[in-house]
Amino acid sequence: MKYISTRGNVEAKGFIDTVLMGLADDGGLMVPSEIPVVSAAELEEWRTLSYQELFLKIFSYYTNDEIPYEDLKEMAYTSYGNFRAPEVTPVRKLSDSLYVLELFHGPTFAFKDVALQFMGELYSYISRKQNKIIHILGATSGDTGAAAIQGVRGKEGIKICILHPHGKVSRVQELQMTTVDDSNVLNLSVHGNFDDCQKVIKDLFADLDFKSKYHLRAINSINFVRILAQTVYYFYAYLHVEGSAGKKINISVPSGNFGNIFSGYLAKKMGLPLGKLIIATNENNILERFVNTGEYKPGDFTSTYSPSMDIQVASNFERYLYYLTGEDSGKLSSYMAALQSEGKITIDGTDLEQVQTDFAALGVKNQQCLDTIGKYQNEFGYLLDPHTACGIAAYEAFNGEGEIGITFATAHPAKFDEAIALIDIKQEFPAQIAALFAMPQHQTVVEHDKEAVVRELKAFYGNEGSVR
Numbered sequence: 526m527k528y529i530s531t532r533g534n535v536e537a538k539g540f541i542d543t544v545l546m547g548l549a550d551d552g553g554l555m556v557p558s559e560i561p562v563v564s565a566a567e568l569e570e571w572r573t574l575s576y577q578e579l580f581l582k583i584f585s586y587y588t589n590d591e592i593p594y595e596d597l598k599e600m601a602y603t604s605y606g607n608f609r610a611p612e613v614t615p616v617r618k619l620s621d622s623l624y625v626l627e628l629f630h631g632p633t634f635a636f637k638d639v640a641l642q643f644m645g646e647l648y649s650y651i652s653r654k655q656n657k658i659i660h661i662l663g664a665t666s667g668d669t670g671a672a673a674i675q676g677v678r679g680k681e682g683i684k685i686c687i688l689h690p691h692g693k694v695s696r697v698q699e700l701q702m703t704t705v706d707d708s709n710v711l712n713l714s715v716h717g718n719f720d721d722c723q724k725v726i727k728d729l730f731a732d733l734d735f736k737s738k739y740h741l742r743a744i745n746s747i748n749f750v751r752i753l754a755q756t757v758y759y760f761y762a763y764l765h766v767e768g769s770a771g772k773k774i775n776i777s778v779p780s781g782n783f784g785n786i787f788s789g790y791l792a793k794k795m796g797l798p799l800g801k802l803i804i805a806t807n808e809n810n811i812l813e814r815f816v817n818t819g820e821y822k823p824g825d826f827t828s829t830y831s832p833s834m835d836i837q838v839a840s841n842f843e844r845y846l847y848y849l850t851g852e853d854s855g856k857l858s859s860y861m862a863a864l865q866s867e868g869k870i871t872i873d874g875t876d877l878e879q880v881q882t883d884f885a886a887l888g889v890k891n892q893q894c895l896d897t898i899g900k901y902q903n904e905f906g907y908l909l910d911p912h913t914a915c916g917i918a919a920y921e922a923f924n925g926e927g928e929i930g931i932t933f934a935t936a937h938p939a940k941f942d943e944a945i946a947l948i949d950i951k952q953e954f955p956a957q958i959a960a961l962f963a964m965p966q967h968q969t970v971v972e973h974d975k976e977a978v979v980r981e982l983k984a985f986y987g988n989e990g991s992v993r
């Protein structure tokens with residue numbers, strides 16, 4: 526399998542080079558040169574597979590020629606051995622028409638663990654194979670940083686530095702990152718907001734001497750391996766809903782950067798017979814506006830109860846747009862140029878009809894989010910985190926009579942207790958989260974200044990250069 530850039534100006538690459546490249550060198554996003562299709566007969570055979578077995582079936586289509594099966598198998602079992610549920614992503618039935626896929630049983634209690642536990646194993650594997658040190662560098666507004674750190678802590682050949690905005694992530698998120706005491710982890714707590722952190726990272730990746738000297742690698746959700754790891758649980762969810770054969774199965778996904786929902790689009794292209802893909806967002810509703818009107822235009826940033834979906838530009842959206850243009854890199858590039866110059870992309874006619882066939886979307890308001898948490902706690906005794914609550918509200922809006930909806934639970938409620946406490950629900954924290962409050966923190970507070978960050982990084986990297 527080869528991988529190409531949505532913008533068409535990168536030579537075709539293999540799987541490992543694609544993972545290492547992250548953002549494509551021409552500014553686009555990497556996609557498979559063709560998408561493998563799973564036959565209906567094969568899909569039926571997959572019903573009895575465990576999560577890890579299903580993972581291996583799906584990944585083999587994409588990595589076969591580069592990663593020996595036994596190596597892939599070892600990575601899959603190690604990655605998902607850390608989950609608190611043996612099923613990895615258990616399916617809970619709330620009613621005949623509503624199932625919840627719990628994606629929060631990994632080490633940091635949010636869905637990003639599913640992809641980042643594997644990505645950590647994969648980076649470690651690549652480091653061993655290529656005999657090189659890998660330096661992971663990224664900025665986070667909370668969940669990604671915690672999951673990335675847990676994915677690589679203590680791993681030989683890898684050092685990770687994560688920038689987070691000082692005092693602007695949730696208490697649990699901060700503790701999850703800063704209570705890790707492995708020597709290969711550096712937390713920089715940056716005076717400023719998430720955009721300031723992101724800007725420093727962009728400047729460092731643009732400094733090509735620095736980047737190549739230290740083999741800097743990214744962990745953003747634009748990395749294709751994250752997308753692929755997430756397609757596995759779409760298959761898993763579909764196959765584990767009773768009576769799914771012959772029924773229309775819709776999936777509602779709390780969305781921000783369009784990474785998770787794009788994995789669903791990929792699963793559908795691979796032959797998974799899903800009904801509607803429902804994009805649930807909050808008051809930052811660029812995706813809802815796009816699906817309803819065809820205009821993709823970043824608006825004003827709003828802080829909500831579901832901070833992991835507080836984004837204005839959905840960085841994986843370009844991948845979808847590429848397929849919408851019929852894999853036409855020229856047309857896609859002109860859309861992206863329009864976004865730069867005019868601040869928006871507009872599509873209409875049959876393209877807009879196609880968008881509305883592929884997706885439904887709802888931007889859930891703050892009050893509706895809290896109301897939904899209260900309602901499900903009362904009716905089902907099931908506590909939703911605020912992101913999942915947006916997913917449920919969107920499911921309610923679009924799931925039709927006689928259809929089955931699966932809503933993805935992207936975080937455990939304990940992670941976002943600040944919102945839940947507002948409606949006077951008292952929850953008991955899982956032991957792993959409760960224990961964090963008594964642990965010492967390790968972080969260095971810095972200004973949002975490239976040179977200040979470079980000084981910290983050089984001290985962290987030492988003189989080892991890039992050879993193991």
Ligand SMILES: *Cc1c(COP(=O)(O)O)cnc(C)c1O
Nearest residue numbers: 668780781782783784785833935
């Ligand atoms: C990251 C995140 C999302 C958004 O996922 P995308 O892939 O960016 O669309 C939703 N919910 C939670 C809890 C998250 O951490």
